[in-house]
Amino acid sequence: MVGVSVSTVSYALNGNRSISESKKLAIKEAARKLGYRPRAIARSLASGRTHIIAILFPPVDHGIGLPEIDLIMETSKDVMSRGYHLVIWTLQTNDPDELIQLISQELVDGVILMEVHRKDRRIAVLRDAGIPFILLGRDEDAPGETYIDIDFFTTMMHCLVWLKKLGHRRVVFMNQSRKSFRNGYGPVVQIHRAFVELCRSLEINGREYFCESNGEMVFGKMPKIFSACPGTTAFVVMNDKALPGIISGIMKQGFSIPGDISVVSMVSSAAAASYMLPRLTLFEMDVERLIEMVVSLLIAKIEGSYVEIPERLVPCTLREHQSTGPAKGSA
Amino acid sequence: MVGVSVSTVSYALNGNRSISESKKLAIKEAARKLGYRPRAIARSLASGRTHIIAILFPPVDHGIGLPEIDLIMETSKDVMSRGYHLVIWTLQTNDPDELIQLISQELVDGVILMEVHRKDRRIAVLRDAGIPFILLGRDEDAPGETYIDIDFFTTMMHCLVWLKKLGHRRVVFMNQSRKSFRNGYGPVVQIHRAFVELCRSLEINGREYFCESNGEMVFGKMPKIFSACPGTTAFVVMNDKALPGIISGIMKQGFSIPGDISVVSMVSSAAAASYMLPRLTLFEMDVERLIEMVVSLLIAKIEGSYVEIPERLVPCTLREHQSTGPAKGSA
DNA sequence: CTGTTAGCGCATTCAG
DNA sequence: CTGAATGCGCTAACAG
Numbered sequence: 001m002v003g004v005s006v007s008t009v010s011y012a013l014n015g016n017r018s019i020s021e022s023k024k025l026a027i028k029e030a031a032r033k034l035g036y037r038p039r040a041i042a043r044s045l046a047s048g049r050t051h052i053i054a055i056l057f058p059p060v061d062h063g064i065g066l067p068e069i070d071l072i073m074e075t076s077k078d079v080m081s082r083g084y085h086l087v088i089w090t091l092q093t094n095d096p097d098e099l100i101q102l103i104s105q106e107l108v109d110g111v112i113l114m115e116v117h118r119k120d121r122r123i124a125v126l127r128d129a130g131i132p133f134i135l136l137g138r139d140e141d142a143p144g145e146t147y148i149d150i151d152f153f154t155t156m157m158h159c160l161v162w163l164k165k166l167g168h169r170r171v172v173f174m175n176q177s178r179k180s181f182r183n184g185y186g187p188v189v190q191i192h193r194a195f196v197e198l199c200r201s202l203e204i205n206g207r208e209y210f211c212e213s214n215g216e217m218v219f220g221k222m223p224k225i226f227s228a229c230p231g232t233t234a235f236v237v238m239n240d241k242a243l244p245g246i247i248s249g250i251m252k253q254g255f256s257i258p259g260d261i262s263v264v265s266m267v268s269s270a271a272a273a274s275y276m277l278p279r280l281t282l283f284e285m286d287v288e289r290l291i292e293m294v295v296s297l298l299i300a301k302i303e304g305s306y307v308e309i310p311e312r313l314v315p316c317t318l319r320e321h322q323s324t325g326p327a328k329g330s331a
Numbered sequence: 332m333v334g335v336s337v338s339t340v341s342y343a344l345n346g347n348r349s350i351s352e353s354k355k356l357a358i359k360e361a362a363r364k365l366g367y368r369p370r371a372i373a374r375s376l377a378s379g380r381t382h383i384i385a386i387l388f389p390p391v392d393h394g395i396g397l398p399e400i401d402l403i404m405e406t407s408k409d410v411m412s413r414g415y416h417l418v419i420w421t422l423q424t425n426d427p428d429e430l431i432q433l434i435s436q437e438l439v440d441g442v443i444l445m446e447v448h449r450k451d452r453r454i455a456v457l458r459d460a461g462i463p464f465i466l467l468g469r470d471e472d473a474p475g476e477t478y479i480d481i482d483f484f485t486t487m488m489h490c491l492v493w494l495k496k497l498g499h500r501r502v503v504f505m506n507q508s509r510k511s512f513r514n515g516y517g518p519v520v521q522i523h524r525a526f527v528e529l530c531r532s533l534e535i536n537g538r539e540y541f542c543e544s545n546g547e548m549v550f551g552k553m554p555k556i557f558s559a560c561p562g563t564t565a566f567v568v569m570n571d572k573a574l575p576g577i578i579s580g581i582m583k584q585g586f587s588i589p590g591d592i593s594v595v596s597m598v599s600s601a602a603a604a605s606y607m608l609p610r611l612t613l614f615e616m617d618v619e620r621l622i623e624m625v626v627s628l629l630i631a632k633i634e635g636s637y638v639e640i641p642e643r644l645v646p647c648t649l650r651e652h653q654s655t656g657p658a659k660g661s662a
Numbered sequence: 663c664t665g666t667t668a669g670c671g672c673a674t675t676c677a678g
Numbered sequence: 679c680t681g682a683a684t685g686c687g688c689t690a691a692c693a694g
Contacts, residue, residue, distance in 0.1 A: 037432065
């Protein structure tokens with residue numbers, strides 16, 4: 001025994017009140033030697049904080065992809081480095097009760113909402129429960145909720161300005177499915193608006209197609225697209241799973257990449273691009289930054305030191321690889 | 332008030348002792364009305380069980396892929412349906428202390444080890460801590476530990492027998508990197524042995540190549556492989572990220588798939604195959620079954636009802652798509 | 663079958 | 679600056 005009371009130990013380890021340096025060190029040393037670690041559960045019960053954060057997925061229909069896994073792993077990493085744990089909550093239904101059950105166990109201090117849709121019913125549940133939460137994405141019908149999102153507009157602007165500089169004037173944009181668009185899935189809606197508006201202001205002859213996340217189906221549609229959009233020199237794609245179909249479709253027409261046609265993947269992850277050949281130029285999600293912002297905001301909320309921040313949007317970063325080049329015939 | 336004591340409520344909700352049906356129903360009804368849910372933390376402190384399971388990843392070098400995300404999401408789903416929560420632990424280092432710190436918080440009731448390597452240092456830590464755990468994969472240097480794994484041998488056998496029936500006699504197997512092999516990464520070692528042994532016993536002219544999980548690098552090596560293995564009619568691949576390079580390499584040689592050459596992806600996931608065109612024939616991991624076994628075994632261990640089971644290996648299932656067919660000239 | 667009660671292992675008042 | 683005492687909300691052993 002070091003000859004101190006339990007409370008002194010508690011304070012020494014948590015640093016909530018001033019303690020003589022000598023004792024503090026002695027206690028820490030003793031704790032290390034004995035391999036002592038405070039029991040997380042007991043600490044939680046006493047303090048009212050569990051140091052657990054949930055990352056919440058809605059029922060998955062369109063399946064989960066490579067970018068999501070990056071987000072999950074990065075979140076876990078980030079959260080752990082701050083002394084928290086991450087639990088994954090995968091909802092099976094859209095029934096609010098399911099989420100209510102989870103919340104009311106009071107197992108977690110805060111929640112990160114993934115895959116935010118418009119009129120997301122989860123938001124009301126969390127708000128009513130009074131639990132801190134952050135949206136990764138936006139719900140336009142729930143303004144005022146704290147969110148962090150990708151800056152689709154800036155990313156598309158960067159992309160189109162850059163393509164224009166390379167001489168591209170006729171650009172086809174392959175978005176995700178029309179169904180997602182109708183469902184108000186944030187990214188699809190945001191990027192749609194950005195493309196339409198920017199093509200106008202930049203005087204680019206742009207054409208948008210919604211397409212399924214299915215290589216074969218898209219491949220089948222490519223001939224139609226080519227005949228509807230003659231002279232196209234660039235494809236911008238925000239649909240990882242459609243990419244193989246698009247690339248094959250381009251080659252099938254006898255065009256080379258990037259000699260005849262440039263291909264850019266938007267809002268993607270390096271991992272997804274590595275599944276393709278030629279290696280694709282992409283606008284890569286800044287996963288680290290995105291997650292760092294989400295987690296620090298959430299923890300600030302939890303710990304009561306929450307402050308509004310001006311910056312909630314993170315643009316993607318251009319990574320030039322082998323699928324893009326100057327427009328053909330633009331000297 | 333329903334007019335009963337706290338313990339009656341506790342027993343009614345947990346069903347640990349017999350209670351008159353009438354009261355039980357009355358209590359449950361009241362609880363529902365009041366929206367009462369036992370506080371998970373308090374329950375844990377009193378019972379010594381947290382109902383939390385960890386899924387543990389080592390520091391990632393080769394990056395994490397599509398099959399892993401299926402495993403994670405399925406594990407979360409499975410675990411939640413049994414009243415548990417899943418926390419994801421991503422280690423930053425190989426330092427045993429890092430894991431010891433996590434374990435000794437006693438936040439979790441049990442651990443699932445992912446990405447098991449030979450001489451996996453995590454195993455000793457968990458064993459010494461006396462915490463229930465299950466390996467998803469095998470460590471040959473730690474026999475006796477409970478594991479569930481893919482049945483690489485049976486899968487390869489199924490694959491080669493099937494290819495032989497289609498007339499294929501000269502088969503190239505593309506494994507993962509030589510480095511992984513040297514590190515004793517389970518899947519790479521297991522599948523290597525299976526391939527070598529089965530080619531002998533089935534009298535197949537087989538050739539194995541280790542390759543990086545990098546489409547471009549593999550693409551560069553393909554000409555050499557073709558000249559070293561003339562007459563090859565089938566490629567078996569257990570390396571998702573090398574696939575684009577392999578497929579492009581085959582086409583570059585002027586061969587068609589599956590007209591001239593068949594391609595099979597081993598131990599993969601439907602998601603990964605959907606990133607490729609033509610749509611690949613694959614031997615798909617039975618994620619649901621794998622995870623169901625892992626989780627039920629682990630929970631049995633945790634709850635003390637653990638029994639040895641004979642079956643710990645799960646073979647992959649053949650999904651025929653468009654990348655395979657009879658060997659050329661085997662009419 | 664049911665009520666009473668003592669902890670679970672900490673954080674956090676309150677005295678000193 | 680430090681020690682003793684209280685209680686977080688529940689489970690489970692103990693009585694009845």
